[in-house]
Amino acid sequence: MVEVKLEAEIISENKKNRYQHWANKLGRYAQQAVLYEAVLEPKPGLVDSVDNGSHKDMDIFTFMDSASSLYSGFVDFAMDGFGHTGDARSLFTKIRKTGIQIEKNMFEETKGINTHKGIVFSMGIVISAVAFSLKNYQKTTVKEFPILSPTEVEIVFSTMQKMTEGLVSKDFHTLETKEILTNGEKLYMEFGFLGIRGEAEAGFPTVRNMLLKLRKDSFRKPTYSTKDIYLDILFILMSEVQDSTVVSRGGIEALEYVKQTARIFLENGGMQQHNAVEKIVNINECFRERWISPGGSADLLAITILFIKLENINVGG
Numbered sequence: 052m053v054e055v056k057l058e059a060e061i062i063s064e065n066k067k068n069r070y071q072h073w074a075n076k077l078g079r080y081a082q083q084a085v086l087y088e089a090v091l092e093p094k095p096g097l098v099d100s101v102d103n104g105s106h107k108d109m110d111i112f113t114f115m116d117s118a119s120s121l122y123s124g125f126v127d128f129a130m131d132g133f134g135h136t137g138d139a140r141s142l143f144t145k146i147r148k149t150g151i152q153i154e155k156n157m158f159e160e161t162k163g164i165n166t167h168k169g170i171v172f173s174m175g176i177v178i179s180a181v182a183f184s185l186k187n188y189q190k191t192t193v194k195e196f197p198i199l200s201p202t203e204v205e206i207v208f209s210t211m212q213k214m215t216e217g218l219v220s221k222d223f224h225t226l227e228t229k230e231i232l233t234n235g236e237k238l239y240m241e242f243g244f245l246g247i248r249g250e251a252e253a254g255f256p257t258v259r260n261m262l263l264k265l266r267k268d269s270f271r272k273p274t275y276s277t278k279d280i281y282l283d284i285l286f287i288l289m290s291e292v293q294d295s296t297v298v299s300r301g302g303i304e305a306l307e308y309v310k311q312t313a314r315i316f317l318e319n320g321g322m323q324q325h326n327a328v329e330k331i332v333n334i335n336e337c338f339r340e341r342w343i344s345p346g347g348s349a350d351l352l353a354i355t356i357l358f359i360k361l362e363n364i365n366v367g368g
């Protein structure tokens with residue numbers, strides 16, 4: 052018997068295929084962003100392809116193993132967004148469940164080492180917000196994944212703010228009675244430090260501002276390579292971010308030290324300095340002595356790279 056499909060059925064099947072195709076693309080972009088961050092060198096205190104920075108329990112191969120476990124989860128985050136029919140807040144509840152599974156896969160791959168916990172959380176919010184916003188605002192019916200306009204990216208940022216509204220108080224209000232605290236929870240109890248949750252609830256303002264600068268082309272210098280731009284972005288983030296990885300490893304005074312070090316590097320010209328690489332190698336040594344690693348800034352660099360890809364911003368030399 053010949054199967055007759057109603058027009059509505061065909062439209063919805065086409066839509067489903069398109070969302071799956073877009074989700075795969077989003078997953079690939081996100082995984083690429085995570086890989087770019089990992090191999091970028093020289094980075095101070097962080098694992099890269101040259102050394103392990105301030106870390107003893109992981110190297111670049113641990114990061115490659117870990118990154119390879121993330122792709123299908125990133126696609127799931129996107130499908131969560133495309134398939135969501137409720138409001139932004141309930142999307143966040145949905146993706147946290149997906150995130151827990153991705154975290155599990157990651158820990159399995161790294162044999163218990165925390166390489167990408169922070170980025171799984173942040174990427175979950177970003178990827179699902181992109182998908183949810185595209186579904187609501189992009190009326191295009193083409194199969195090819197669309198390049199996002201600055202206006203559409205702004206919609207994604209406000210979606211992220213809506214998704215995470217009240218996150219800090221919700222996550223932290225039961226800590227008094229909790230027996231085992233994570234690093235982020237300990238820092239909140241001790242210093243009222245908001246870390247990754249604060250960054251997310253504020254709608255990733257550091258990344259949002261970075262994109263404003265990138266769109267104005269203010270980063271591009273005739274002598275710059277893509278790598279130079281990414282390194283300048285990393286130092287700008289280090290000079291601004293309330294990074295809980297810095298504090299949990301180096302103490303609260305380490306945060307000002309990192310910000311100040313990054314500020315001085317940038318004031319002197321960032322990657323434009325003729326001896327920029329030598330300077331970063333020295334900063335790496337100083338960070339290693341103090342056990343400092345700017346893991347939160349590294350995560351936000353990966354998020355920035357994802358948006359650069361989504362908006363197709365030219366960061367070539």
Ligand SMILES: CC(C)(COP(=O)(O)OP(=O)(O)OC[C@H]1O[C@@H](n2cnc3c(N)ncnc32)[C@H](O)[C@@H]1O)[C@@H](O)C(=O)NCCC(=O)NCCS
Pocket residue numbers: 146147148149150151154168169170171172173175176233234235236246247248250292293294295296346347348350351
């Ligand atoms: C909120 C998360 C990140 C855990 O919080 P935790 O208290 O362990 O956080 P902690 O302060 O140790 O930071 C985790 C990582 O975030 C990154 N980070 C730190 N500071 C910042 C910052 N200011 N901005 C962005 N990222 C940051 C770093 O890479 C750090 O390693 C998340 O893993 C979580 O909620 N886990 C529970 C299970 C879950 O819901 N997982 C999936 C979420 S989609």
Ligand SMILES: Nc1ncnc2c1ncn2[C@@H]1O[C@H](COP(=O)(O)OP(=O)(O)OP(=O)(O)O)[C@@H](O)[C@H]1O
Pocket residue numbers: 088089096097098099104106165166167168169170234296299300344345346347349350
């Ligand atoms: N290239 C990188 N090198 C090192 N850390 C990175 C890098 N990119 C991101 N990070 C972030 O830094 C975090 C590692 O911090 P850390 O080693 O302090 O982990 P932890 O589990 O919080 O602490 P501990 O291992 O002391 O229990 C990673 O989870 C990751 O999110």
